Amino acid sequence: xxxxxxxxxxxxxxxxxxxxxxxxxxxxxxxxxxxxxxxxxxxxxxxxxxxxxxxxxxxxxxxxxxxxxxxxxxxxxxxxxxxxxxxxxxxxxxxxxxxxxxxxxxxxxxxxxxxxxxxxxxxxxxxxxxxxxxxxxxxxxxxxxxxxxxxxxxxxxxxxxxxxxxxxxxxxxxxxxxxxxxxxxxxxxxxxxxxxxxxxxxxxxxxxxxxxxxxxxxxxxxxxxxxxxxxxxxxxxxxxxxxxxxxxxxxxxxxxxxxxxxxxxxxxxxxxx
Numbered sequence: 001x002x003x004x005x006x007x008x009x010x011x012x013x014x015x016x017x018x019x020x021x022x023x024x025x026x027x028x029x030x031x032x033x034x035x036x037x038x039x040x041x042x043x044x045x046x047x048x049x050x051x052x053x054x055x056x057x058x059x060x061x062x063x064x065x066x067x068x069x070x071x072x073x074x075x076x077x078x079x080x081x082x083x084x085x086x087x088x089x090x091x092x093x094x095x096x097x098x099x100x101x102x103x104x105x106x107x108x109x110x111x112x113x114x115x116x117x118x119x120x121x122x123x124x125x126x127x128x129x130x131x132x133x134x135x136x137x138x139x140x141x142x143x144x145x146x147x148x149x150x151x152x153x154x155x156x157x158x159x160x161x162x163x164x165x166x167x168x169x170x171x172x173x174x175x176x177x178x179x180x181x182x183x184x185x186x187x188x189x190x191x192x193x194x195x196x197x198x199x200x201x202x203x204x205x206x207x208x209x210x211x212x213x214x215x216x217x218x219x220x221x222x223x224x225x226x227x228x229x230x231x232x233x234x235x236x237x238x239x240x241x242x243x244x245x246x247x248x249x250x251x252x253x254x255x256x257x258x259x260x261x262x263x264x265x266x267x268x269x270x271x272x273x
Contacts, residue, residue, distance in 0.1 A: 058097030
């Protein structure tokens with residue numbers, strides 16, 4: 001049962017992808033930094049966070065998964081000081097050993113739901129069907145809905161819209177990093193993030209927080225106001241609040257078409273004069 005503090009507050013956000021649980025992966029390194037990151041999250045009106053430590057099949061064991069859950073519990077206790085709800089999760093790397101992780105349940109679904117955040121190797125161009133679509137299908141065959149993390153970072157040679165459409169049509173959820181809209185993952189990722197938004201091919205925008213300072217810190221509030229100047233206000237809020245809440249409630253969700261009509265743009269322009 002999900003009972004999080006966002007309920008009814010239109011101007012709160014939910015971050016479904018963040019490495020706030022300290023000293024267990026390449027994310028937040030210490031307790032002190034976790035405290036600073038939570039302070040920033042609160043300033044960014046984030047009322048709930050899914051803690052998603054990296055889980056690497058072939059590397060992490062059952063004991064590691066247990067340790068991750070324990071550290072997420074520690075984060076949950078700390079976050080009560082900031083009135084932020086913390087939920088269990090992970091970012092499962094679908095590498096060549098992924099099947100072992102699926103068979104042995106060596107991963108953490110988003111708390112009490114069918115959703116699991118998954119990623120591929122962001123250092124190279126997205127792989128072929130056997131490396132990507134087949135692995136996503138196996139996650140679904142296991143009974144889970146994959147949320148594909150930071151999709152904009154996989155297309156080094158330009159966005160393949162048909163392929164992303166294929167992910168969505170097969171039942172996958174598309175997540176884009178807020179920081180990509182600022183160019184923090186490079187010009188190509190920024191360009192693709194806006195293309196995905198223009199084409200209505202995003203379900204969720206999240207922070208992928210790794211630090212309390214610099215370019216990988218919580219920034220949903222900043223991105224919200226950046227995007228709502230150009231796109232539909234309600235649509236951007238849906239990507240950062242309503243759709244993440246659907247995930248936490250284990251409900252289905254649709255990608256969001258955020259572009260405004262010509263007449264809405266004109267009205268907004270006239271209002272600002």
